[in-house]
Amino acid sequence: MYIIIVGCGRVGSELANLLQKEGHDVVIIDKNHKSFHKLGPTFNGITLTGNGYDSEILKEAGVEKADAFCVVTNGDNTNIMSAQVAKTIFKVPKVIARIYDPKRANIYKHLGLDVISGTILFAAMLRDKIIESHFTGFLIETGELGVINIPVGKELIGKKICDVNISDEFLVATIVRRKNAIIPKQDTVLEKGDLLMGIVKTVSLLKIKKIFGV
Numbered sequence: 001m002y003i004i005i006v007g008c009g010r011v012g013s014e015l016a017n018l019l020q021k022e023g024h025d026v027v028i029i030d031k032n033h034k035s036f037h038k039l040g041p042t043f044n045g046i047t048l049t050g051n052g053y054d055s056e057i058l059k060e061a062g063v064e065k066a067d068a069f070c071v072v073t074n075g076d077n078t079n080i081m082s083a084q085v086a087k088t089i090f091k092v093p094k095v096i097a098r099i100y101d102p103k104r105a106n107i108y109k110h111l112g113l114d115v116i117s118g119t120i121l122f123a124a125m126l127r128d129k130i131i132e133s134h135f136t137g138f139l140i141e142t143g144e145l146g147v148i149n150i151p152v153g154k155e156l157i158g159k160k161i162c163d164v165n166i167s168d169e170f171l172v173a174t175i176v177r178r179k180n181a182i183i184p185k186q187d188t189v190l191e192k193g194d195l196l197m198g199i200v201k202t203v204s205l206l207k208i209k210k211i212f213g214v
Contacts, residue, residue, distance in 0.1 A: 004066050006052030007073035013038035027061045052082035068094040150212045152194035162186040169204040
């Protein structure tokens with residue numbers, strides 16, 4: 001994919017390196033050229049100094065052929081403006097913007113923009129560490145789904161995944177077995193020492209915890 005990133009802070013530089021290692025063509029834009037040192041010596045993508053909502057800079061970055069556009073500066077206004085330019089003027093197929101203000105994030109979502117609120121996600125992660133040690137409630141930002149860790153006790157040993165899944169409420173996604181992650185089949189048999197990582201509806205969390213004794 002041909003991907004443009006606006007903002008070369010900690011998140012932008014890390015994202016650029018991850019995408020490059022996967023073989024994608026990456027262009028990263030930042031208004032401060034000194035920020036590019038965060039990319040490290042192995043980054044071989046394109047760096048451009050300028051504003052992410054400047055049409056001329058975006059054209060130089062190749063926005064007209066971009067498959068995706070991601071803006072992660074530390075300013076909500078810049079992020080929204082850049083995302084709107086990429087989406088409405090240049091018709092980039094996939095546009096994602098980071099928004100700090102949760103209230104604004106919800107507004108822009110309703111306007112059809114694909115936004116991620118790090119504030120919401122991080123707050124949810126901290127809440128889960130404090131309140132629910134086995135539960136991670138940041139699978140999706142609406143809070144409708146989460147991930148729960150369930151150690152396999154005596155009552156689950158020998159059971160198949162199809163016997164453990166609960167329709168429309170709980171689904172085993174991964175088994176951690178002897179430090180290896182396994183994507184199970186319906187007939188996968190649970191063993192002593194397994195750890196289940198399952199997707200659970202938040203409204204069913206108490207019920208699922210009670211069923212599995214978590």
